[in-house]
Amino acid sequence: xxxxxxxxxxxxxxxxxxxxxxxxxxxxxxxxxxxxxxxxxxxxxxxxxxxxxxxxxxxxxxxxxxxxxxxxxxxxxxxxxxxxxxxxxxxxxxxxxxxxxxxxxxxxxxxxxxxxxxxxxxxxxxxxxxxxxxxxxxxxxxxxxxxxxxxxxxxxxxxxxxxxxxxxxxxxxxxxxxxxxxxxxxxxxxxxxxxxxxxxxxxxxxxxxxxxxxxxxxxxxxxxxxxxxxxxxxxxxx
Amino acid sequence: xxxxxxxxxxxxxxxxxxxxxxxxxxxxxxxxxxxxxxxxxxxxxxxxxxxxxxxxxxxxxxxxxxxxxxxxxxxxxxxxxxxxxxxxxxxxxxxxxxxxxxxxxxxxxxxxxxxxxxxxxxxxxxxxxxxxxxxxxxxxxxxxxxxxxxxxxxxxxxxxxxxxxxxxxxxxxxxxxxxxxxxxxxxxxxxxxxxxxxxxxxxxxxxxxxxxxx
Numbered sequence: 001x002x003x004x005x006x007x008x009x010x011x012x013x014x015x016x017x018x019x020x021x022x023x024x025x026x027x028x029x030x031x032x033x034x035x036x037x038x039x040x041x042x043x044x045x046x047x048x049x050x051x052x053x054x055x056x057x058x059x060x061x062x063x064x065x066x067x068x069x070x071x072x073x074x075x076x077x078x079x080x081x082x083x084x085x086x087x088x089x090x091x092x093x094x095x096x097x098x099x100x101x102x103x104x105x106x107x108x109x110x111x112x113x114x115x116x117x118x119x120x121x122x123x124x125x126x127x128x129x130x131x132x133x134x135x136x137x138x139x140x141x142x143x144x145x146x147x148x149x150x151x152x153x154x155x156x157x158x159x160x161x162x163x164x165x166x167x168x169x170x171x172x173x174x175x176x177x178x179x180x181x182x183x184x185x186x187x188x189x190x191x192x193x194x195x196x197x198x199x200x201x202x203x204x205x206x207x208x209x210x211x212x213x214x215x216x217x218x219x220x221x222x223x224x225x226x227x228x229x230x231x232x233x234x235x236x237x238x
Numbered sequence: 239x240x241x242x243x244x245x246x247x248x249x250x251x252x253x254x255x256x257x258x259x260x261x262x263x264x265x266x267x268x269x270x271x272x273x274x275x276x277x278x279x280x281x282x283x284x285x286x287x288x289x290x291x292x293x294x295x296x297x298x299x300x301x302x303x304x305x306x307x308x309x310x311x312x313x314x315x316x317x318x319x320x321x322x323x324x325x326x327x328x329x330x331x332x333x334x335x336x337x338x339x340x341x342x343x344x345x346x347x348x349x350x351x352x353x354x355x356x357x358x359x360x361x362x363x364x365x366x367x368x369x370x371x372x373x374x375x376x377x378x379x380x381x382x383x384x385x386x387x388x389x390x391x392x393x394x395x396x397x398x399x400x401x402x403x404x405x406x407x408x409x410x411x412x413x414x415x416x417x418x419x420x421x422x423x424x425x426x427x428x429x430x431x432x433x434x435x436x437x438x439x440x441x442x443x444x445x446x447x448x449x450x451x452x
Binding site: 005006009015018019020022023024026027030031033034042043044046047048049050051052053054055056057058059060061062063064065066068088091092093095096097099100102103114115116117118119120121122123125126127128129130131132133134136137140141143144159162163164165166167168169170171172173174199200201202203204205206207208209210211212213214215216217218219221222224225228 | 260264270285286287292296300302323326333340344352361387389390419420424426427431432443450
């Protein structure tokens with residue numbers, strides 16, 4: 001298929017010109033949504049879905065399943081010396097096939113079809129815990145351990161104080177516990193609620209900053225697409 | 239009469255998948271704390287198996303989408319033309335990309351002239367929706383929304399390159415908002431998210447939650 005594509009595109013610039021026209025038309029199709037939910041927009045949506053499905057499935061099969069099949073053939077030809085390697089290559093294949101059994105609703109081997117899913121959940125949970133510990137919890141806690149002692153003329157400690165108060169406040173903003181009846185429990189609840197309210201303010205500032213960054217990125221994408229239309233396609237901008 | 243309990247079925251349907259999930263999960267999790275070459279090899283084999291099974295899971299999802307649209311075509315649904323378009327584009331792209339696995343000329347052409355323009359256009363379209371969302375959000379007059387709006391405006395204006403010429407105070411204010419109060423807010427959320435992930439993961443690894451078994 002690739003050689004067929006190369007033979008068609010061998011003639012100078014035909015495929016590039018075709019590609020620019022296709023990309024420009026698709027861009028206009030998507031922007032047509034600003035007028036109304038048009039059929040052109042839906043065509044563009046369907047093409048995006050179809051392209052993504054085709055691309056991802058082809059890359060996954062070509063880069064993971066083809067090498068696995070080649071390895072299995074090698075293992076089979078090298079038997080009996082390679083039985084352990086063969087078993088190691090067959091197990092994920094069987095677990096993967098067990099997942100595909102979910103496509104057959106009348107299949108009477110629920111245990112078998114759940115095994116692959118259970119494996120994925122187990123490994124996913126372990127990786128998530130490890131990632132949350134080493135990638136978020138510990139580094140963020142260490143980064144929050146800041147000096148609050150004033151040093152000479154440097155006012156950095158005020159920023160440090162704001163970071164510590166804001167981090168703990170934002171954390172406490174998600175505390176939904178019914179307080180007990182004892183006075184110290186009510187006092188504790190009052191303090192944490194108040195601190196959580198301050199934290200909500202810090203969260204809103206964070207959301208505002210995130211939204212602004214998001215807008216900047218999207219505007220950059222819009223400018224890029226408009227530049228493509230007026231420069232690459234129409235040639236109005238030089 | 240007491241209902242008969244089928245212990246064999248319970249064992250097969252519940253215990254075997256739970257045992258697989260717990261065993262694999264704990265082995266991989268211990269790999270985070272144990273530094274031993276043999277054990278690291280074992281964990282890398284388990285992870286490689288997980289990658290292969292994840293590909294099958296991905297294919298299962300994609301096959302489900304294709305089956306859904308095939309059923310719509312067979313049933314001659316009103317949305318049938320769109321389903322045909324999805325299936326046709328998926329098949330054509332699949333056949334063009336499969337021989338090279340995403341690195342060939344055909345794959346690059348599809349990426350450059352089909353996928354990227356569509357993706358970039360959809361992202362660009364979001365500018366307008368974010369704009370209307372901000373307008374609606376600002377109509378809610380609370381102190382939280384005031385902070386939200388001030389923060390968004392300061393960061394947005396401070397990001398404009400020529401603001402340094404207008405006043406050096408504006409980019410400095412942006413830097414301060416991003417590096418102090420916004421950082422604190424995000425850090426608090428991240429700590430909560432991390433604790434939530436750990437709690438959910440531990441529930442899975444102890445068999446309290448069993449989303450994989452019927």
